[in-house]
Amino acid sequence: MTKKQSKLEAINLDAYYGDFQALKNINIAMEEKAVTAFIGPSGCGKSTFLRTFNRMNDYIDGFRTEGQILLDGRDIYADDVRVDELRKEVGMVFQKPNPFPKTIYENVVYGLKIQGIKDKKLLQETCEKSLQQAALWNEVKDKLDKSALALSGGQQQRLCIARALAIQPSVILMDEPASALDPISTAKIEDLIHELKKDYTIVIVTHNMQQAGRVSDHTAFFYMGELVEHAKTKTMFTSPKDTRTQNYITGRFG
């Protein structure tokens, strides 16, 4: 059996908000084209950790990291890394759908336009392809020039996924992408994750244990800023090694 190359890797990572240490010596490697779920109780650091992969915490006053985050073997916190370039490689979908107050079309092509791409044909093709990948094309193809804010919550979230896909990242970070959605929309997003992992490396934070079980290949359990356990999802849910993991997934706390 050949070992897959690790796409994302954290080495001895510590993170601080001022004096508070949010992440304690995290070491983890994540496979390419697989889904890794981060689970854990609120405040355990899983969202903070997710946001280090595209340096989304940079704008928080007092936030700093020690250690390394590697993307394809390259340290993304190195001095010569341009954050805007990094984020084109590592896309993100947020907890609450956050489309821009623009048309559906303008939302999808936003990432291309800020890169200076003006070729109308290319923009339209990318728009259609991304919306199809996000399983939204059939619902919106006749109203691309309508405001994105008129869509339902579930549609808005898939639009945000399409928007992230349009710039062809290799990694997609999802921060509780379905927690604000109804069960049917949630199922659609989960199906979508299954499809997307053929081409993308996906890291998803979730509060929903069943969801982690359904969508992920690997699961990492965080508790009080520590990475307690990281294993194949099946293994973790059937025979957790750490008692804290066991207590959490059986619902004894959290």
Added chain:
Amino acid sequence: MRVQEKIIEGLLWLSAAITILITVSIIWVLLSESIKFFSEVSIVRFLTEKEWTPLFAEKKFGIMPLVAGTFLTTAIAIAVALPIGLTIAIYLNEYAHARFKTFIKPLLEVLATIPTVVYGFFALTVVTPFLQSFIPGLAGFNALSAGIVMGIMIIPMISSLSEDAISAVPRSLREAAYGMGSTRLQTAFGVMVPASSSGILVSIILAISRAVGETMIVAIAAGQQPRLTLNPLVPIETITTYIVQVSMGDVPHGSLEYRTIFAAGMTLFVFTFLLNNLSFWIKKKYQEKYD
């Protein structure tokens, strides 16, 4: 207990009623004196004549020169205040550290607390001589320096209100922009400014309204010569300046000359009333777009 409640309620009602009553009486005085004025000078003459010389032997009652003067100084003020104010708002929101922001914001508000009469002689004694050093044709009294100084005065109005509008844009939208690989500049101009455009527009309209009604700076530095021109280098007169000129002069009460200030005041009131309503309407129409 109940009696006490009644008294307090009555007092509260009274203070509201007095405020409204005063406003209504001001409008009534303006209106009744203006009506007397317009019974002698037709409104068509008032709006179409190209000269304003009510205090001369040969009287002309065209308001347009005063409107032009007001428009000119206001336009110059906005041309100064808008780019600077908006830049400050964007800088404070997207670039400045939180600690720097809490320090610099009150400092900016100081600009708004300087008495306008100080601004006036600053325009006359500092800005005009300075501008004359490289604009040789600039008159001692002119719209340009009065407009520029007025612009400086209203910078905090635009920067502060625009900053409020930009920071009211949900954080999720800023994160969406950054998450897509936008630079700070692209985030600011591509997402934050368009998303807060209604608030920014309101700040501009209120600034215009303030500039239209501004009196002291223009009275001191812009001159007292009603002139139908858009040339910023020569002396002009604004509506407000004219009202000051007549109020402080020796025009007999009840005369036609005296009533011109009510007609001028009415014109001014119509402008600011429309502007304030426009801003109110925009605010109402676009508020809570994200909820």
